[in-house]
Amino acid sequence: MNLDLKQNLQGKSTFSKNNPITGERLADYINYSQYEVEDAVNNAQLMRAMWQQLSFYDRKVLLLQWAKYLANNLEELSSLVVRETGKPDADAALEVALAIEHISWAAKNAKAVLETQSRPSGILLFNMDSKVQFMPLGVVGVIGPWNYPVFTPVGSIAYALAAGNTVVFKPSEFTPAVGLWLAKSFEVATKTKNVFITITGLAETGKYLTEAAVNKIAFTGSTKTAKKVAASCAQNMTPVILECGGKDPVIIAEDADISLAAEYALWSAMANAGQSCIGAERIYVHEKVADRFITTIKKLALEVKPGVSYGPATMPSQLQVIEKHLKSAEAEGVNFLVGGPNSIQAPYVLPTIMLEVPETSVAMTEETFGPTIAINKVKSNQHAVDLANKSNFGLAAAVFSKKHAEEIASQLECGMVSINSVFSFAGVASIPFGGVKESGYGRIHGPEGLLEFVSAKSIIKPKFQGPLKLTTFSRRRIAEKITTKVIKWLHG
Ligand code: NAD
Numbered sequence: 001m002n003l004d005l006k007q008n009l010q011g012k013s014t015f016s017k018n019n020p021i022t023g024e025r026l027a028d029y030i031n032y033s034q035y036e037v038e039d040a041v042n043n044a045q046l047m048r049a050m051w052q053q054l055s056f057y058d059r060k061v062l063l064l065q066w067a068k069y070l071a072n073n074l075e076e077l078s079s080l081v082v083r084e085t086g087k088p089d090a091d092a093a094l095e096v097a098l099a100i101e102h103i104s105w106a107a108k109n110a111k112a113v114l115e116t117q118s119r120p121s122g123i124l125l126f127n128m129d130s131k132v133q134f135m136p137l138g139v140v141g142v143i144g145p146w147n148y149p150v151f152t153p154v155g156s157i158a159y160a161l162a163a164g165n166t167v168v169f170k171p172s173e174f175t176p177a178v179g180l181w182l183a184k185s186f187e188v189a190t191k192t193k194n195v196f197i198t199i200t201g202l203a204e205t206g207k208y209l210t211e212a213a214v215n216k217i218a219f220t221g222s223t224k225t226a227k228k229v230a231a232s233c234a235q236n237m238t239p240v241i242l243e244c245g246g247k248d249p250v251i252i253a254e255d256a257d258i259s260l261a262a263e264y265a266l267w268s269a270m271a272n273a274g275q276s277c278i279g280a281e282r283i284y285v286h287e288k289v290a291d292r293f294i295t296t297i298k299k300l301a302l303e304v305k306p307g308v309s310y311g312p313a314t315m316p317s318q319l320q321v322i323e324k325h326l327k328s329a330e331a332e333g334v335n336f337l338v339g340g341p342n343s344i345q346a347p348y349v350l351p352t353i354m355l356e357v358p359e360t361s362v363a364m365t366e367e368t369f370g371p372t373i374a375i376n377k378v379k380s381n382q383h384a385v386d387l388a389n390k391s392n393f394g395l396a397a398a399v400f401s402k403k404h405a406e407e408i409a410s411q412l413e414c415g416m417v418s419i420n421s422v423f424s425f426a427g428v429a430s431i432p433f434g435g436v437k438e439s440g441y442g443r444i445h446g447p448e449g450l451l452e453f454v455s456a457k458s459i460i461k462p463k464f465q466g467p468l469k470l471t472t473f474s475r476r477r478i479a480e481k482i483t484t485k486v487i488k489w490l491h492g
Contacts, residue, residue: 002076003188005180007200015202017176017263017322020086020314021347029176029200036169036199043194044139044166045213050430051195052136052164056111060459062190063107070100071191077181081149084175084309085286086347087272098427099154102445105429106162113447114163114454122485127466133308134454138163138215143206143229144293145221146314147275150182151426154239155444156195156218163453165216167196172221174314176200190349207232214238218454222367223393223438241442241452243434246277246366246395249388251391251408251424252285252293253381253401260420261400262283262296266304268398268422269373270351270359274311275318277439278396278416281368284384287377292336294375297353301338304351310371312347319344325363329354329374332361337375358389367393381408389413395439398422415439 007030014028015468017258078092085092100445114134117345121128140160144153149171157167171179183198199205203225210217210232219229220243233240263296268280274359276354280352304310313319339352349370357363357374364374378384381404388397389412396416399405409417415435416425425431443449468479 003181003184005172005177007180015200017084017174020174020312020316022085023316023347026083027177027182029173031433032170032199032201032205032208034208034211037201037205038212038448040168040197040199041141041209041212041214044168044197047192047194048136048138048166048331049362051161051166051192054164056115059110059162059164060107062101062192062436063158066186066189067100067103067107069185070096070103073185074100076165077150077185079180080181081175081289084178085146085149085314087314088304088308088311091272091310095148095151098304099158101427102151102154102429103158104301106158106450109430109447110162110450113450113485123490124468124483125460125466127464128389128460129463131459133457133459134451135457135474136161138165138453139211139213140165140167140453141212141214141217142169143169143172143209143217143219143221144169144179145277146172146174146202147272147277149178151241152189153179153182155243156220159444159449160216160218161196162454163450165453166194168209168212168214169196169198169200170206171198173200173202175419210238211235212327216240218442218444218452219243223440226440241434241444242440243277243442243444244438244440245393246279246394246435246439247281247365247391248278248396248398248414249282249284249368249384249391249394249412250280250398251381251384251388251400252283252289253384253399253404253408254286254402255404256286256289256404257420258289258292258296262293262300263419264398264422265373266297266300270301270304270371271310273306273313273349274371275314275369276423277425279369280373280422282364282388282391282400283373283375284378284387286381286384287379288379290375293353296377298337301351302352304371306345306348306350306371313349313370316347318369319346319349322349322368322372324370324371325361325366326352326354326372329357329361332358334358334361334374336361341371343372349371359390365392385406385411392438394436396425396435413437415443 056385081092337353343350432448
């Protein structure tokens with residue numbers, strides 16, 4: 001039985017979602033107004049006490065029921081992902097599978113990470129019992145993108161729920177049905193209402209969510225929008241996590257396994273039509289192995305078929321950005337190893353590889369978000385690291401080397417590095433995901449991803465009345481003297 005995602009559109013402002021391949025209208029959805037967004041947030045606020053008061057065990061049971069529902073209905077959800085994004089079936093199924101892993105991890109680990117902790121009180125206050133309690137924030141507003149419409153928002157939603165918050169989710173206007181399915185499946189699997197609500201709409205609806213009575217915003221999307229979201233959240237001091245774009249480098253050292261590096265770097269750049277925040281956009285290859293690498297990747301790239309290996313540009317306007325980057329590279333005298341400015345064949349983009357692209361070119365400085373890649377030769381590992389770090393972005397990176405990979409990885413200014421592999425950190429639920437610089441701040445996934453959705457409260461009480469009473473006007477001179485002596489003895 002397929003979930004009923006019908007909204008009552010009567011008298012509502014609506015928007016249309018079109019088929020990304022044919023451009024035909026698929027369906028209309030409610031464009032939530034400010035009042036409707038506030039209403040949804042109020043409903044989630046009303047449920048926060050109930051959800052918060054459940055034990056970790058009870059929330060775990062409910063979240064695992066949801067994970068089970070997703071696993072049992074994986075094909076239904078992944079077919080919606082295919083319908084709305086145009087990506088191949090197998091890619092959609094993999095995305096859903098990874099999201100289920102994250103729900104399960106968050107459910108099973110929330111207690112261990114967020115249980116009240118005892119902390120040592122130190123010598124001066126040895127008579128005190130010190131504890132840290134992790135308080136759920138309340139209602140978390142999640143704003144999502146379209147490129148991984150299940151995996152990406154679930155990285156915030158599942159962790160926020162596991163930490164005891166209720167959630168209002170605004171999916172991308174390019175993937176509204178996927179967003180509605182996620183909340184509906186949660187409702188059906190857990191038999192709860194208003195714990196996880198999806199509101200559909202355009203950019204303005206997202207803005208209303210940032211202005212509403214939410215206790216945190218978890219945003220994933222472009223850096224340009226992230227800055228607006230942060231500015232809007234600042235008005236109410238609403239804390240925010242920003243998961244934004246990238247310009248991820250791949251470093252290929254002299255001692256790298258070249259076939260492996262070519263195979264993985266190509267997939268990283270072109271899978272999902274290059275519409276991956278953690279997709280490779282720049283390759284820095286050691287000059288001594290560059291020719292071999294270039295020959296290998298070219299051969300592999302010629303086998304990649306748009307419409308089979310990957311889908312269309314899900315957001316039609318992205319084609320103009322890709323074209324702009326390719327055309328400026330051409331104007332700057334860049335050689336195309338595969339494809340060229342004519343690679344844009346709407347709604348698809350053909351695989352495109354550029355060689356020796358000036359570091360100042362927009363094709364090197366801005367996120368292209370297409371199946372394109374630039375390959376530049378470097379003189380040394382250090383040279384590669386310097387160029388990789390020059391970017392304003394700092395999301396993820398990949399390093400291929402037999403002996404120097406960890407040394408290179410430790411010098412990279414970014415949030416995640418995969419060694420002799422690509423994307424793998426996204427599938428490991430126990431490690432954090434997020435970026436630095438213009439790629440954003442805050443972390444989803446792992447213990448850090450749970451801690452994002454709580455506030456730490458320190459609670460301290462005397463186990464017995466100690467000899468050094470310092471916080472009273474009847475403090476004795478001897479107490480002050482002992483305190484100073486102890487501090488000098490400890491730290492002097
Ligand atoms: P986008 O910034 O255009 O939109 C993201 C979401 O923000 C959408 O739901 C949109 O409706 C909403 N929005 C737009 N304007 C808003 C505003 N003023 N206030 C509040 N919400 C607003 O991004 P996109 O095109 O949907 O997604 C692609 C981008 O997302 C790429 O840059 C990609 O790199 C990035 N991304 C990052 C990650 C990550 O984890 N770092 C993951 C996936 C995608």
